[in-house]
Amino acid sequence: MLSRKEHDCEAIALPEEWTKKVETLLNEVYQSNCKEVGKVFEVYGSTYPSEFVFITSLINPENDRITPVTYFISKDLDPSTKPEKMLDDLVDSIGAFYDIYFSTPDWSDFQAEWLETEFKGHKFFYKISRENVALHLAADKLLKLQ
Template identity: 35%
Template sequence: MFSRLDHDTPPVLFPKDWAEGLKQILLNIYGEKCIKDEKTFEVYGFSYPTEVLMVISYVGLDKFVSPITIFLSADLAEKTKTDDIINDMFDSVGVFFDSYFAKAENQDEIWDDYVLDWEETEFAKLQFFYKVTRENIGLSIEADLLLGE
């Protein structure tokens, strides 16, 4: 559904305590901005046999406010150190939100750096892919559950 690659098997969702732990880290770092913006973070992780996917949304407490969502995808091989990949991907999320909040504080600049197609990048010697959208992942997941997908 959200993955960069086509898969024959459904994803394994990362545990809720993992997602909650990452959310708490983000709130500890960006909590003042969240309060000011009346927003919070949602964190999702999906694992496929050949791909790991992390999705983090900066969502409004009012569900009608459009979120900023970053998708990060990395290829998995048999000897891949998944924990290292996830840690590096999460570190890159910090760089992304640092940039986002820096522009948000400067009223002369409007943040519009959306990347709708997967782009390849390197961070901490890790090659991975990312895209940035306004998709509300929580609502997309709820819709798929209602539709039985």
């Protein structure tokens, strides 16, 4: 499960058009850094009635055995949430994280537990792992077929 909370319903994926737009943006902004480490960004997002989950994963597209760096965001949703502003600000928080990651040569500050933080007035939770999200989603799909 990729979400922070337990849910009784299936996640609704964010529109692919939006996740691809963010993926393209990250790959353009960090192009020289990505080239240097031989990795690219993948972006995933979904919503539940009470939670928004957004994930960026810096992966090696040639070899899934090379450990990715994956940044998870979980934000509680309520009726007053303004989705466009929230999404823009959370994308900015992703940039803030990867700015630190790429500027620290031996970065290894993985945080597998959800931590609460605030960025641009939005309280949200984050975790940083080595999880390969694409493999996780493929495994979930296989388990649902059984």
